[in-house]
Amino acid sequence: METIGVGTIAFLVLFPMLIAFIQLLVRDDRARTFITVIGALVIACAAVFLAYEFVPLGSQKFAINSSVAELLGYVMLAIDVLLCLYIIGKGIAHKKYIAIILAIVQLCLAVYVDLFVADGIAVSHALYVDDLSVIMALIIGIVGSGIAVYALGYMRVHEAHNEGKDRRNVFFAVMFAFLGAMFGIVLFNSLTWMLCAWEITTVCSFALIGYTRTKEAIDNSFLQIVLNLIGGIAFTCALFWIGNCYGVMELDKFLAYSLTFSENGYTLLVDLPLLLLALAGFTKAAQMPFHKWLLGAMVAPTPTSALLHSSTMVKAGVFLLIKLAPCLGFNLPGYIVMIVGGATFLFCALAAISQSNAKRVLAYSTISNLGLIAACAGVGTDGAVWAAIFLVIFHAVAKSLLFLCVGTAEHHIGSRNIEDMDDLFERMPRLARLMSIGIMGMFVAPFGMLVSKWAALEAFAQSENVILILLLVFGSAATFMFWAKWLGKILAIANSGEEDVELTVSTSEWVSLGLMTVLTVGCCVGFPLISQAVVVPYLSGVFNNVSAAISSSDLWIMAVIAIVIAVVFLGFTGATKKKVVPVYMAGIGTDFKDRKFLNSFGGELEATQRNWYMTEFFDEKKMSFVGIVVTLVLLVGSFGFAAQTVSAQENVLNDINAEHASYEQSIWAQGGADFPLYMQYYQYYQSYYEQNKSTLQQQMNVYSMDEFMNMLYMQMYSQQMSNSSSSSSSTGGSDSAGGASDTSDGATSTQGGGM
């Protein structure tokens, strides 16, 4: 399993990189099509293979030969350095000094952390697979590749309108590199490696946003790089702290230790790295106050937006937050993530009401939904994380469908303004249906986004957080507003026999659109199965006593309704046996397409109607301003608080170091039990030991806490041995830690009874 695991992960990360390299060299359009389609298919298949192999096995970690790992570490460091130098170079060329300064800071920090902090720390498992990474890999592999295929047709039209040099080879190369780096983020357990993949995605999106090289595109790409460098710096600082204070460089260990530390009252130690990583997640997931870069990214060609919004970039941000979720909850970082996410959800949903540009509506809706995912991660209970994971899945498929629809519509009706999508149902009949399914997928039952929101509502109600509840209910109402009015607009029918303009849509576009539609509906229908097969197993590995947040009978009802709606929207023709009559116009209708009529004085009037934008209430600038102020105050305040406590942490660190030293000496370490487990017992039995010191000395010959700990371990270990010999076989060293924690209750009760 080890070889298959390492091999698959290496393939998933490196194969897209290889395709990217080939793409860079290929300038012929037919060769590009061939390579893209084959590459996309292979990547999708590899992701499915990963799921096929590892879903039945659950969470797996893989070790890498230490000399290979060391070499790879230097390669990653070199990549980090090159990326920073690239940004600095671009910054000099375009005179963007803030980006240069941040890149230099990032460069120094990354080099320092890699060479001086991470260097002495052994990484036992550099790679891992669990159900969450499988879900993410499927999203990246299937949705991401689907978008790459879509881009073939789209970029051909895009390039035809472009007078400059054809740089599509770069575009496709960056797209595939992006996918490879995304696989890295979700499959690397080594934090320094994850940082490298994290930085690659930042630079890839920088290149994609600036692709058209207009001034606007370049400005927006620098906005993106500046905000994401802040996140990258926060990530690197977190590694600095984790390496120094925890003595580990692995994601799973960091999370396990954080849980133990905070359970034992060392919150001071845990808050800062969690906050820093959350900040990195916020920047990538475009949470307020960092949300502007995702809006700016809208200048890029539509496949870029689709990629950034659905399967890559922003999903990396929320992935990190979901990973942190078990350590969040009712602590400082938890509250910050909750409220920043919740505020982003509300204010961006409100701002979306005031937008008529379809891509901006999509952008605000993405940010808003990411906010909801972040809020769920912040709540950090099993129900909330269940909702968060499903929001990620459904958002990925429905949003990519919508972006692809808008991109195709834009090329054929010449506008991305929703006001110009009047009668799309007649002008692009098939596309309008797919777009309707995408829109409905985003905001109403029975589709997944709403059902996930339902779970979120339940989780928030359980957490009794009144602010979060209010943010959610008002945000939901706003969501209904901006989607429903768009949906209504495209479904209007004027019966005016307009020309069907979708006949020229390319095959690659239809294939991808079809794929995304099937995924959007399929995920809704398969909702209960996905929950059972991957999401609940993942949660059971992270939380105790997990059950699906929504009963499966309710999910099945939703699945049936989803099928009905899909059949209706894809199947109905709009034909009717009834007599068709014109609409009422307060006069004699003369032109029903433009709604012109003769009034009572014989003059021709035109009835015009725009959708509602309610700018007096929900002005974009106002919403943005309020959101930024609220979230910025929270973030600055929390970091101020955390930084203030850093000085008080020395004692805490000494304590933990002393404990770690005694752990190293004890049979716990030799037996393979984790330090967090040791610490848990240490904390739990310390007072017991103090109280019963004399008894223990007389009756058991135990003269120190360390000896007492050894005795505890012996008891549990012997018990586990007898258990495993009587039942099934034990699977060796790494299991003994898990086994020990499983029997801990038994051990506790024996202790209590014995003395």
Place this chain on the structure above:
Amino acid sequence: MELFGYSIWSFVGMAAFLVVGPIVGCLLAGLDRKLSAGMQGRVGPRIRQPWWDFRKLWGKEDATVNGAQDLYVWLYLIFIVLAGMAFFAGANFLLCVFIQTLGALFLILAGYASRSPYAELGAQREIVQVMSYEPMVLLVAIGMFMATGTFEVNSVLTADVPMIRWLPLIFAGLLYVLTIKLRKSPFDISMAQHAHQEIVRGIVTEFSGKTLALVELSHWYETVMFLGWIGMFAMWGGGWVAAVVAVVVALAVWFLEIVIDNNFARVKWQAMLKSAWWVALILGGINIVYLIFV
């Protein structure tokens, strides 16, 4: 007794709503007109008048502005009925709310689909109506969850005290938005009429014949379901007494709605949106804080 793992009473509730629901709704609609007429000093039509209206519409010539519109109205009816059945089966309250919202969306789409300037305006206004009441309705669900520990409607059948004991302010908030949901004055904005005639009436302007009859039928179902929501607040595990109390409370609220309908002039949408959101924020917020502390 159980069937497919569900209590037999769930199926009785569903069937009762499906069959008896529209009859009750129709009678209520007739009584509404009678009472309104009384308040306005008129005699008013017979109580069965809505039924005669419905039959007349059903028998009219089949004409439509397009086929899509008819389809959406059918879906509106189907989802409203489904939502009501879920409610009276005692299922998850949020399931009921969300399916009901889906129904409401299809009515809006039917309005848009006609592409009539009047129906489109009505549809846009209906979206604002939904947006106005949505927060309060979700707060009802959350309040219910925090008070009873579950979203299951049938949990009220075994409760020791009626839910209103824990949710007085949320109940008041629901009363406020009920007027919006029933599209009654002062919040009948999406159904506002062209001067002095009922033909050009907001979202339903382009519906005629059978399609309009279906809209009427959906309204009857809707009314009964919403009154069910109200009754839920007054229900507890007290057997027939509790059921009678719940019905009386629901009818009293319904009468109150008629009084309000007849005594207030229509307001602008801004006033509706603002007031409904303030009501949700203040009444809902305070009630939830109260629930956290008890």
